[in-house]
Amino acid sequence: MDDYYxxxxxxxxxxxxxxxxxxxxxxxxxxxxxxxxxxxxxxxQNNSAILHGEMDTIENAGRLKGKDYKKTTLYxxxxxxxxxxxxxxxxxxxxxxxxxxxxxxxxxxxxxxNNVEVVNLNEEEPRKLLEKYIEDNPEIWEQEIERVGFETxxx
Amino acid sequence: MDDYYxxxxxxxxxxxxxxxxxxxxxxxxxxxxxxxxxxxxxxxQNNSAILHGEMDTIENAGRLKGKDYKKTTLYxxxxxxxxxxxxxxxxxxxxxxxxxxxxxxxxxxxxxxNNVEVVNLNEEEPRKLLEKYIEDNPEIWEQEIERVGFETxxx
Numbered sequence: 001m002d003d004y005y006x007x008x009x010x011x012x013x014x015x016x017x018x019x020x021x022x023x024x025x026x027x028x029x030x031x032x033x034x035x036x037x038x039x040x041x042x043x044x045q046n047n048s049a050i051l052h053g054e055m056d057t058i059e060n061a062g063r064l065k066g067k068d069y070k071k072t073t074l075y076x077x078x079x080x081x082x083x084x085x086x087x088x089x090x091x092x093x094x095x096x097x098x099x100x101x102x103x104x105x106x107x108x109x110x111x112x113x114n115n116v117e118v119v120n121l122n123e124e125e126p127r128k129l130l131e132k133y134i135e136d137n138p139e140i141w142e143q144e145i146e147r148v149g150f151e152t153x154x155x
Numbered sequence: 156m157d158d159y160y161x162x163x164x165x166x167x168x169x170x171x172x173x174x175x176x177x178x179x180x181x182x183x184x185x186x187x188x189x190x191x192x193x194x195x196x197x198x199x200q201n202n203s204a205i206l207h208g209e210m211d212t213i214e215n216a217g218r219l220k221g222k223d224y225k226k227t228t229l230y231x232x233x234x235x236x237x238x239x240x241x242x243x244x245x246x247x248x249x250x251x252x253x254x255x256x257x258x259x260x261x262x263x264x265x266x267x268x269n270n271v272e273v274v275n276l277n278e279e280e281p282r283k284l285l286e287k288y289i290e291d292n293p294e295i296w297e298q299e300i301e302r303v304g305f306e307t308x309x310x
Contacts, residue, residue: 043218050205050214050242059205063198066301086241086262087205092304107241110265146221149247 010075013040027053037061054084077126079106099126168195182208192216209239232281234261254281
């Protein structure tokens with residue numbers, strides 16, 4: 001299985017979130033060519049401040065051993081924010097594959113500066129999913145952007 | 156009320172965690188001289204990978220407005236890890252007050268580089284609480300350190 005296969009699975013998670021009335025961002029965690037955890041953005045569904053797709057996936061994986069985290073790749077449909085990037089760095093997840101980063105650019109430099117391999121597949125499907133959501137729910141998205149005052153230039 | 160008062164409240168949260176069988180690290184979020192949220196480490200209690208004290212507190216605060224986050228100070232009994240620091244940066248929390256950073260030094264440089272004011276009260280009580288826990292539960296602590304392979308030198 002290649003990166004595009006696992007990204008498709010992350011996109012399935014994004015679509016699950018959309019069906020639940022949430023923001024369509026999804027993620028999967030892969031170890032030894034197996035999906036060991038799945039998750040999606042639950043900010044709206046759970047009225048949560050921390051359950052971005054990547055955080056949900058890391059939480060759903062349970063408390064892995066350090067040596068297992070070091071064998072994983074995290075797939076996420078959208079470029080990871082500073083919080084999710086911090087979690088990736090905390091657990092020494094060595095590789096992150098991103099669906100797209102034009103809707104929002106996360107803390108990719110922080111990841112790279114901490115020796116995380118970052119691959120951007122620059123795919124159309126996750127971008128279109130999120131762009132359509134933003135078009136259909138401009139007030140939710142605007143509130144979210146106001147909430148984080150999103151700075152793409154983490155130092 | 157001063158920083159020492161709110162740190163006492165964070166220490167109360169650390170003690171709550173200990174009573175629940177968890178790691179004694181606690182936190183409170185303060186806006187306009189009022190505690191608007193409290194939380195503590197729930198890794199053991201909830202078998203969680205993401206509920207550090209600071210994350211629990213940020214989650215318990217709900218989805219605040221950006222302009223409110225910008226008026227808050229986060230108190231935490233222990234220096235915040237890269238994940239919690241990323242969350243603090245994501246939400247533009249401008250000030251973090253730390254009980255101690257000798258048991259474990261977190262990503263304080265990352266916070267400072269992103270214009271977060273970091274104050275270390277260097278208090279004995281939170282340090283003694285955590286040191287005693289580590290002494291009493293060496294295997295849990297060792298597993299936790301193996302899990303994060305804790306790098307204090309985030310770049």
